[in-house]
């Protein structure tokens with residue numbers, strides 16, 4: 001333990017090493033640097049992550065954001081990308097080749113699922129899907145010598161199920177990765193559990209204001225340098241403007257997430273006793289099947305939850321169309337409370353069995369709790385249930 005290592009404090013102090021005396025990181029809107037000597041050009045071209053060379057290789061503002069994320073994650077190094085999917089695709093294709101094998105959890109971000117099912121299969125990378133919340137499921141699916149990557153997401157859509165990070169971190173052989181987007185680095189740090197890579201869509205809670213698109217991955221320096229060597233060719237480069245906005249988001253990340261977590265818990269407690277609600281999925285509730293695990297590996301329980309309406313598909317439609325404060329949208333981690341009805345929107349083409357495979361019930365509502373006053377958020381949901389469900 002070092003001094004001043006509470007996440008709230010780290011979020012304020014990190015990512016400042018190139019600031020000079022400025023309190024705020026400067027934006028470097030720059031793609032090309034003058035090469036001072038041939039010796040510099042030779043060294044920069046041979047090594048990894050050369051700065052002051054070319055924008056796709058490195059940018060000082062992006063580096064400041066990466067430095068802050070590495071500090072929060074307790075990682076040696078971090079690398080930013082133009083989006084969460086840019087990070088995911090770059091990591092997967094940096095580490096996996098034709099003939100390799102990936103173990104991934106079944107309930108995972110839809111973009112990740114499509115990448116692993118489509119392009120990965122086409123390139124001869126085999127994927128085994130497991131239930132990541134079942135003890136030992138990841139380890140049991142590893143094929144020694146073949147499996148290059150074990151890909152988890154925790155907490156995960158749609159039931160806010162968790163992966164045991166200690167168990168994942170204990171797997172030897174393949175690289176292990178957690179998409180930790182729902183938790184943000186303020187609430188959990190997978191690297192501290194022995195996991196090789198922690199990944200985020202910084203578009204969500206890290207940025208926190210729905211004003212940027214960014215991804216980031218953290219881990220040991222040598223591994224991150226290897227990912228950079230592929231990533232610089234894949235070209236999902238992070239913009240310095242977005243990195244700057246995300247660094248600003250990081251300053252308030254722990255305090256925003258703490259508020260969202262406490263409001264989310266209040267909302268979950270109000271919903272679970274409501275007669276129109278069949279189930280509430282939130283890791284902070286004692287009724288969540290992995291509540292004890294959540295307490296062990298998360299410092300609070302985050303902004304995301306889902307709940308199931310007794311009235312099914314039709315009730316789900318009426319609910320998202322009737323809320324007054326919450327906004328119908330399917331992202332997360334921003335200041336506005338968002339709701340979506342997956343069975344009526346993103347997953348509308350699926351029949352009941354296909355929905356069940358995806359872990360989605362017809363009456364499921366997905367919620368990203370925002371920063372409005374907790375009483376107003378709870379009132380909006382309870383009033384909506386009163387006025388539109390069963391009417």
Ligand SMILES: *Cc1c(COP(=O)(O)O)cnc(C)c1O
Pocket residue numbers: 083084085086109111153179181182200201202203204213214215
């Ligand atoms: C949004 C999201 C992604 C993809 O991130 P983008 O920034 O949209 O590319 C990946 N994983 C999770 C869990 C997400 O919520």
